[in-house]
Amino acid sequence: MQEKLLNLKEIALKEIKDTLSIEDVENIRVKYLGKKGEITAILKEMGKLSNEERPIIGKVANEVREAIESEITSKKEELKNIEKQRKLLEEVIDVTMPSKKVRVGKKHPISQIIDEISEIFMGMGFSIAEGPEVETVHNNFDALNAPKDHPSRDMSDTFYINSELLLRTQTSPVQIRTMKNQELPIKIISPGRCFRFDAPDATHSPMFHQIEGLVVGKDVTMAQLKGTLNMFVKKLFGEETKTKFRPHNFPFTEPSAEVDVTCFKCNGEGCPMCKGEGWIEILGAGMVHPNVLRNCGIDPEVYSGFAFGMGVDRITMLKYEIDDIRLLFENDVRFLKQF
Numbered sequence: 001m002q003e004k005l006l007n008l009k010e011i012a013l014k015e016i017k018d019t020l021s022i023e024d025v026e027n028i029r030v031k032y033l034g035k036k037g038e039i040t041a042i043l044k045e046m047g048k049l050s051n052e053e054r055p056i057i058g059k060v061a062n063e064v065r066e067a068i069e070s071e072i073t074s075k076k077e078e079l080k081n082i083e084k085q086r087k088l089l090e091e092v093i094d095v096t097m098p099s100k101k102v103r104v105g106k107k108h109p110i111s112q113i114i115d116e117i118s119e120i121f122m123g124m125g126f127s128i129a130e131g132p133e134v135e136t137v138h139n140n141f142d143a144l145n146a147p148k149d150h151p152s153r154d155m156s157d158t159f160y161i162n163s164e165l166l167l168r169t170q171t172s173p174v175q176i177r178t179m180k181n182q183e184l185p186i187k188i189i190s191p192g193r194c195f196r197f198d199a200p201d202a203t204h205s206p207m208f209h210q211i212e213g214l215v216v217g218k219d220v221t222m223a224q225l226k227g228t229l230n231m232f233v234k235k236l237f238g239e240e241t242k243t244k245f246r247p248h249n250f251p252f253t254e255p256s257a258e259v260d261v262t263c264f265k266c267n268g269e270g271c272p273m274c275k276g277e278g279w280i281e282i283l284g285a286g287m288v289h290p291n292v293l294r295n296c297g298i299d300p301e302v303y304s305g306f307a308f309g310m311g312v313d314r315i316t317m318l319k320y321e322i323d324d325i326r327l328l329f330e331n332d333v334r335f336l337k338q339f
């Protein structure tokens with residue numbers, strides 16, 4: 001029996017040595033040491049041995065079992081290491097492989113138009129002023145000479161935060177802030193976001209963009225306003241663009257005008273874009289109302305000014321022929337990458 005055990009040990013150790021996978025090592029363990037294993041079977045027959053033989057064989061059997069178990073453990077360890085090395089080699093990064101494509105974004109069409117308009121005015125000596133989107137009711141309405149019963153003050157048109165604060169409905173409060181805080185003469189434009197209580201549709205969005213301009217100094221005239229805007233539209237829409245000033249009424253300017261430009265698509269001939277009119281309305285303008293100057297501590301007897309404002313979203317839509325304002329804010333990359 002002793003010989004049989006030692007013989008099994010030799011065979012088992014050789015088998016373990018020759019295995020190539022952890023699974024096979026485990027199979028060998030079951031084959032020899034499992035419940036129905038060959039070594040186990042021999043140990044079960046120990047009862048048949050004499051009292052003298054039993055401890056001797058028992059000792060040998062234990063040694064054989066320990067030898068096989070220890071060989072199994074070290075073989076498993078060895079195979080694990082081989083597997084680890086193989087994985088490491090497999091995962092080595094090949095720097096010569098082509099990389100994944102990185103998609104570079106671009107400026108939003110509204111930002112492009114704001115930049116373009118800002119550059120035109122900076123070329124005429126304007127600087128850029130910015131203000132907060134949460135404004136005081138005073139700066140947004142009162143200081144701008146808006147009558148107490150002006151419809152735009154209504155809760156249904158304006159997002160109020162409380163009785164004194166609101167989301168600005170126009171960029172004009174920046175003009176108030178500038179006139180209050182800056183030395184004269186003033187020559188600024190103020191681009192930014194504005195908010196009105198509008199249900200979104202093809203031409204309305206509760207958030208939109210404006211650019212306003214303000215010039216205040218001595219002897220600032222309506223002729224200068226017209227000259228400035230004429231030069232601006234030529235730069236933005238093309239050299240042949242003409243303007244038309246139509247009398248209008250704004251609380252913060254007097255006189256006031258709405259300004260149309262000849263349709264840059266049909267050159268004034270009439271087309272679907274200008275609805276056959278040949279003209280497109282793009283901005284409002286006028287001479288700063290004396291009350292507004294007074295509200296900002298500027299003497300209207302000595303100083304005068306002009307102001308203008310335009311909707312950036314509308315100009316973006318006109319320029320890129322976009323027919324729904326909501327497209328500008330959905331941020332669908334497939335749409336945005338066209339511009």
Ligand SMILES: [Zn+2]
Nearest residue numbers: 263266271274
């Ligand atoms: Zn047209």
